[in-house]
Amino acid sequence: xxxxxxxxxxxxxxxxxxxxxxxxxxxxxxxxxxxxxxxxxxxxxxxxxxxxxxxxxxxxxxxxxxxxxxxxxxxxxxxxxxxxxxxxxxxxxxxxxxxxxxxxxxxxxxxxxxxxxxxxxxxxxxxxxxxxxxxxxxxxxxxxxxxxxxxxxxxxxxxxxxxxxxxxxxxxxxxxxxxxxxxxxxxxxxxxxxxxxxxxxxxxxxxxxxxxxxxxxxxxxxxxxxxxxxxxxxxxxxxxxxxxxxxxxxxxxxxxxxxxxxxxxxxxxxxxxxxxxxxxxxxxxxxxxxxxxxxxxxxxxxxxxxxxxxxxxxxxxxxxxxxxxxxxxxxxxxxxxxxxxxxxxxxxxxxxxxxxxxxxxxxxxxxxxxxxx
Amino acid sequence: xxxxxxxxxxxxxxxxxxxxxxxxxxxxxxxxxxxxxxxxxxxxxxxxxxxxxxxxxxxxxxxxxxxxxxxxxxxxxxxxxxxxxxxxxxxxxxxxxxxxxxxxxxxxxxxxxxxxxxxxxxxxxxxxxxxxxxxxxxxxxxxxxxxxxxxxxxxxxxxxxxxxxxxxxxxxxxxxxxxxxxxxxxxxxxxxxxxxxxxxxxxxxxxxxxxxxxxxxxxxxxxxxxxxxxxxxxxxxxxxxxxxxxxxxxxxxxxxxxxxxxxxxxxxxxxxxxxxxxxxxxxxxxxxxxxxxxxxxxxxxxxxxxxxxxxxxxxxxxxxxxxxx
Numbered sequence: 001x002x003x004x005x006x007x008x009x010x011x012x013x014x015x016x017x018x019x020x021x022x023x024x025x026x027x028x029x030x031x032x033x034x035x036x037x038x039x040x041x042x043x044x045x046x047x048x049x050x051x052x053x054x055x056x057x058x059x060x061x062x063x064x065x066x067x068x069x070x071x072x073x074x075x076x077x078x079x080x081x082x083x084x085x086x087x088x089x090x091x092x093x094x095x096x097x098x099x100x101x102x103x104x105x106x107x108x109x110x111x112x113x114x115x116x117x118x119x120x121x122x123x124x125x126x127x128x129x130x131x132x133x134x135x136x137x138x139x140x141x142x143x144x145x146x147x148x149x150x151x152x153x154x155x156x157x158x159x160x161x162x163x164x165x166x167x168x169x170x171x172x173x174x175x176x177x178x179x180x181x182x183x184x185x186x187x188x189x190x191x192x193x194x195x196x197x198x199x200x201x202x203x204x205x206x207x208x209x210x211x212x213x214x215x216x217x218x219x220x221x222x223x224x225x226x227x228x229x230x231x232x233x234x235x236x237x238x239x240x241x242x243x244x245x246x247x248x249x250x251x252x253x254x255x256x257x258x259x260x261x262x263x264x265x266x267x268x269x270x271x272x273x274x275x276x277x278x279x280x281x282x283x284x285x286x287x288x289x290x291x292x293x294x295x296x297x298x299x300x301x302x303x304x305x306x307x308x309x310x311x312x313x314x315x316x317x318x319x320x321x322x323x324x325x326x327x328x329x330x331x332x333x334x335x336x337x338x339x340x341x342x343x344x345x346x347x348x349x350x351x352x353x354x355x356x357x358x359x360x361x362x363x364x365x366x367x368x369x370x371x372x373x
Numbered sequence: 374x375x376x377x378x379x380x381x382x383x384x385x386x387x388x389x390x391x392x393x394x395x396x397x398x399x400x401x402x403x404x405x406x407x408x409x410x411x412x413x414x415x416x417x418x419x420x421x422x423x424x425x426x427x428x429x430x431x432x433x434x435x436x437x438x439x440x441x442x443x444x445x446x447x448x449x450x451x452x453x454x455x456x457x458x459x460x461x462x463x464x465x466x467x468x469x470x471x472x473x474x475x476x477x478x479x480x481x482x483x484x485x486x487x488x489x490x491x492x493x494x495x496x497x498x499x500x501x502x503x504x505x506x507x508x509x510x511x512x513x514x515x516x517x518x519x520x521x522x523x524x525x526x527x528x529x530x531x532x533x534x535x536x537x538x539x540x541x542x543x544x545x546x547x548x549x550x551x552x553x554x555x556x557x558x559x560x561x562x563x564x565x566x567x568x569x570x571x572x573x574x575x576x577x578x579x580x581x582x583x584x585x586x587x588x589x590x591x592x593x594x595x596x597x598x599x600x601x602x603x604x605x606x607x608x609x610x611x612x613x614x615x616x617x618x619x620x621x622x623x624x625x626x627x628x629x630x631x632x633x634x635x636x637x638x639x640x641x642x643x644x645x646x647x648x649x650x651x652x653x654x655x656x657x658x659x660x661x662x663x664x665x666x667x668x669x670x671x672x673x674x675x676x677x678x679x680x681x682x683x684x685x686x687x688x689x690x691x692x693x694x695x696x697x698x
Contacts, residue, residue: 100445129476129477129479130479132477132478132479132481133478133479133480133481134478134481134482141445141478141482142477142478146465146469146470149438149465149466149469149470151438152434152435152437152438152439152441152442152466153438153441153442153470154438154442155435155438155439155442156438156439156440156441156442156443156444156445157442157443157445157446158442159439159442159443160442160443160444160445160446160447160448161446163424163443163446163448164446164447170442182432182434183434183435183438183465186430186432186434186435186438187435187438189430189432189435190429190430190432190435190438190439193429193430346476349475349476349479349480350475350476350514350515351475351515351539352475352483352537352538352539355537355538355539357567357613357614358614358615358617358618359614
């Protein structure tokens with residue numbers, strides 16, 4: 001058989017090799033919690049390192065409790081977060097209060113750490129609009145349901161921050177599936193074209209519901225998609241809190257220095273189902289793969305790292321766990337006490353007060369009557 | 374007063390609001406140096422600078438997302454979608470996102486966004502340029518949909534749209550851009566959104582319409598007058614929400630009505646007007662409320678356009694059907 005003629009116009013192997021070389025996974029802590037990249041170590045104080053651990057532990061408890069509350073029928077829509085703490089919490093840890101977050105529906109923890117009261121996060125899950133009402137000092141949208149829609153909006157928020165001369169960034173999150181959406185490309189391209197201070201984070205947890213990332217794209221990394229938009233991109237070990245933190249911190253500095261957006265892919269895994277609404281991961285994920293990823297757990301890794309430095313003890317961890325349980329209990333109580341959602345409330349928030357059209361005015365009266373019974 | 378075409382009135386409204394409010398931003402595809410493909414933004418980038426009047430990359434969903442994001446920072450975005458047939462590319466940003474922003478956030482955020490876009494048939498455009506898609510927009514709660522028929526209305530309504538604190542879809546019929554001039558005050562004025570205008574008073578039948586069909590309806594009213602019928606022509610100006618008071622008062626006066634739209638007959642604005650009249654004034658009616666509309670095909674290739682589009686003869690014929698019922 002004749003040898004296949006080598007392509008003379010495009011040397012695809014050479015292209016792919018170059019991309020592979022440029023987009024290697026960035027790591028600081030290995031799976032055992034040992035520092036493997038001393039040069040990249042972020043300058044965090046001991047207290048800051050402990051705070052990052054506290055937040056990750058708290059978030060793990062929040063996830064466990066949310067799942068159990070959902071099973072008891074005390075929460076509604078919920079997308080589990082365990083396995084993604086380093087990607088979610090360490091990325092948020094690199095932000096400032098004035099930064100603006102555009103989350104996806106799994107990104108409730110970042111909202112909570114940005115200032116959304118926990119009882120409101122529970123109200124969101126229960127389908128009450130107060131769950132979406134960010135307090136005045138919380139710069140964030142409520143969770144986006146349409147995959148990728150937050151990416152184009154992040155470009156707009158970032159351009160607005162730039163026009164106002166604010167030293168702040170817009171940070172948005174999606175998953176591996178989100179990178180297939182048109183809005184993903186439009187968002188990173190717009191932000192690049194306007195040199196807008198945005199950070200686009202892709203939490204690549206390997207599955208878009210059931211579809212594995214290999215079916216999603218031929219691209220070997222999702223970070224390399226940054227090249228098409230002419231912006232920097234990096235693939236990070238998303239189970240390594242220090243690597244995620246360092247990558248976001250640097251991206252933020254670039255952004256507020258006028259150097260434009262960055263795309264960050266974090267390699268992570270969701271231990272649980274896609275959502276609590278009937279998804280069964282055993283239909284599409286092998287147990288071996290679950291085990292392989294649980295061995296990379298961000299909490300285990302970071303605990304080992306802190307303990308080796310003498311910064312963390314079992315007692316401290318238990319304190320955080322107890323505090324989390326207490327906070328969750330109180331938040332559920334407060335959520336229970338919140339008056340039930342009414343249709344008349346919703347009619348009131350369709351348009352600016354005083355500019356309600358005739359149909360809503362009429363329907364308001366009808367539902368006021370219905371709801372008074 | 375100056376004599377202006379509709380396109381000049383639109384530019385004048387944009388200039389007025391760019392001057393009045395430094396938070397107003399005008400952007401879209403080719404709106405900068407080029408002044409827009411119809412020259413609606415002619416000279417604005419030069420006058421107000423590229424920070425406030427600027428070109429975007431070519432992606433409609435991106436334009437919609439940009440507008441939403443900018444609104445969180447206190448800006449008042451006026452975005453152009455180059456032709457309204459391209460709206461399908463930005464349906465999520467409009468219907469899925471900006472229309473729901475106030476509602477979704479419980480009032481924490483809102484979207485004071487105006488989407489301007491040329492639409493409408495009769496000018497032999499390629500596919501997906503001329504379609505009348507206002508019905509799609511009117512079905513979405515949270516949006517206001519405005520369609521002016523004269524240069525005077527265009528300026529006053531566009532200023533109102535830009536000042537509105539909720540999203541407004543502002544549709545500009547391409548055939549009306551330069552087809553005639555109108556007296557347009559050089560100073561600023563507003564026309565309230567949601568208020569129809571009686572373009573011609575009459576007592577025998579109400580012709581309820583909007584956009585380019587206002588002019589066909591006025592022509593039809595002239596013809597009907599020759600035959601002894603007095604037709605009232607109501608220009609809705611805002612198709613969502615409807616000015617229900619003006620519509621019902623007119624129908625109660627004339628006892629007969631037809632509704633004229635350039636869009637296909639299925640669903641749409643006319644169907645909604647008929648339903649509202651049925652619910653509110655059926656006992657005033659002496660005849661069914663008929664519709665004049667385009668056939669339920671995809672917008673035609675341009676060679677068939679002139680027959681496909683409703684015209685004054687269709688309106689006269691249908692009006693007589695109601696008058697002689």
